[in-house]
Amino acid sequence: MRKSKDNKLIDDSGIHMDFKERQIFTFVTLCRIFTVILMFLGLCALIYGNI
Amino acid sequence: MYEFKRRVYEVIEVSSIGDKSSRAYDVLMTTAIIVSLIPMTLKKDNIFTFWIEIVGTLVFVIDYCARVYTADYKMGYKSYKAYIAYILTPLAIFDFLAILPVIYLFTPVSSMIGLLRLFRAFRAVKLVRYSKTMVIIANVIRKVKKQLMAVLLLITVYIFMSAMLIFQLEPALFDNFFDALYWATISITTIGYGDISPTTDVGRFITMISALVGVAVIALPSGIITAAYMNEINKKKSKYEL
Numbered sequence: 001m002r003k004s005k006d007n008k009l010i011d012d013s014g015i016h017m018d019f020k021e022r023q024i025f026t027f028v029t030l031c032r033i034f035t036v037i038l039m040f041l042g043l044c045a046l047i048y049g050n051i
Numbered sequence: 052m053y054e055f056k057r058r059v060y061e062v063i064e065v066s067s068i069g070d071k072s073s074r075a076y077d078v079l080m081t082t083a084i085i086v087s088l089i090p091m092t093l094k095k096d097n098i099f100t101f102w103i104e105i106v107g108t109l110v111f112v113i114d115y116c117a118r119v120y121t122a123d124y125k126m127g128y129k130s131y132k133a134y135i136a137y138i139l140t141p142l143a144i145f146d147f148l149a150i151l152p153v154i155y156l157f158t159p160v161s162s163m164i165g166l167l168r169l170f171r172a173f174r175a176v177k178l179v180r181y182s183k184t185m186v187i188i189a190n191v192i193r194k195v196k197k198q199l200m201a202v203l204l205l206i207t208v209y210i211f212m213s214a215m216l217i218f219q220l221e222p223a224l225f226d227n228f229f230d231a232l233y234w235a236t237i238s239i240t241t242i243g244y245g246d247i248s249p250t251t252d253v254g255r256f257i258t259m260i261s262a263l264v265g266v267a268v269i270a271l272p273s274g275i276i277t278a279a280y281m282n283e284i285n286k287k288k289s290k291y292e293l
Contacts, residue, residue, distance in 0.1 A: 024072050027062075031075035034110060035082045041103045042086035049093035049100065 053124075060121040063114065065181060077181055083110040084177050087149075091171050101156065108153040111174075115146050145176040191279045202271045209268055210235045213261040221254040239265030 066073035087107035090100040122137035123129050137143055148170045155167045179185045192199070210232065217224075218231040224247060225231045234247045238261050249255045 027072050028075040031072075031079040034106070035075075035079045038079075038082050038086045038103070038106055038110075041099050041106065042082075042089050045089050045093065045097065045099035045103055048097050049089075049095065 056121050056124050059117055060124050063117050063121065065183070065186075079110065080114060081178065081181050083107050084174050087111075087171065087174050104153055104156055107174075108150055111146070111150050111177075115143075115150060118143065118146065142176070142180065145173050149174040149177060187283055188276075188280065191276060191283050194283075195275050195279045198275050199272055202268070202275065205271075206239070206268055209264065210239060213239065213257065217249065217254060217257050217261075220257060221249055221251060224249065224254070235261065238262050240269055241266060 061067075061070065062073045062076050064073070066077050083106075086103055090096060090103060093100065118125075119134060119137065123133040126133040126136055138147075152167045152169075152171045179189055214228065214231040214235040217234060218228055225234070230247065237244055237247075238258055241262060243262075249258050
């Protein structure tokens with residue numbers, strides 16, 4: 001298995017395989033969304049908690 | 052299936068260079084830990100602290116489940132014993148304690164369950180995993196555990212000895228033995244609040260001796276840890292040089 005130029009996985013039969021890439025993208029995006037939500041909540045809690 | 056478990060393990064552990072998923076997960080966990088500690092710095096809870104607790108606990112529960120799921124891979128043997136052994140490790144116990152505070156959100160505050168809020172402080176321990184230096188320090192402490200326990204015993208005996216002596220020599224100064232223990236600890240650690248101070252010459256002499264010996268005894272753990280830490284660093288250096 002090798003990586004093509006556009007960063008998509010191609011297996012030996014030449015079939016386009018971007019399933020794993022999509023999985024990684026989904027997981028990373030989910031993590032980032034949760035990170036941003038937590039950061040926002042933390043900032044708001046700090047601002048409202050100290051007024 | 053085992054391949055999937057290996058991948059989950061790689062993601063939840065500290066990321067290696069180029070692993071985007073693991074990196075994103077580490078950032079999420081670090082953020083969740085730091086943010087979930089914010090409510091402890093506030094006097095009153097608000098709607099945002101409520102949601103921090105919910106979202107934070109959700110992240111911690113998923114993390115805990117993933118860690119228990121990959122326990123056999125981490126421990127290196129396939130058996131139910133691996134799961135039990137993992138659950139009983141100090142970090143896994145702290146992981147579990149970090150989840151518990153969410154219970155108080157759904158129960159009356161007046162009950163003992165309100166004390167669970169204090170368990171949020173244990174979440175800070177989870178940060179240990181995400182710093183390589185902290186991992187080294189944790190390993191060093193584990194290595195010199197016996198010496199540290201010996202010093203701890205020595206300190207405890209010394210505190211009790213000083214407390215018993217001063218309690219007998221200046222009975223008017225202390226209401227109970229706990230006060231004497233408090234005085235001995237504050238004197239030995241050289242903090243010296245001064246709220247309890249001896250009035251007789253013998254009492255003062257005991258205080259002087261106690262403070263002088265105390266400095267030496269209290270300095271022992273830092274010496275042991277520093278020596279072991281330097282040893283570990285030198286080992287790592289020579290490993291890279293070879």
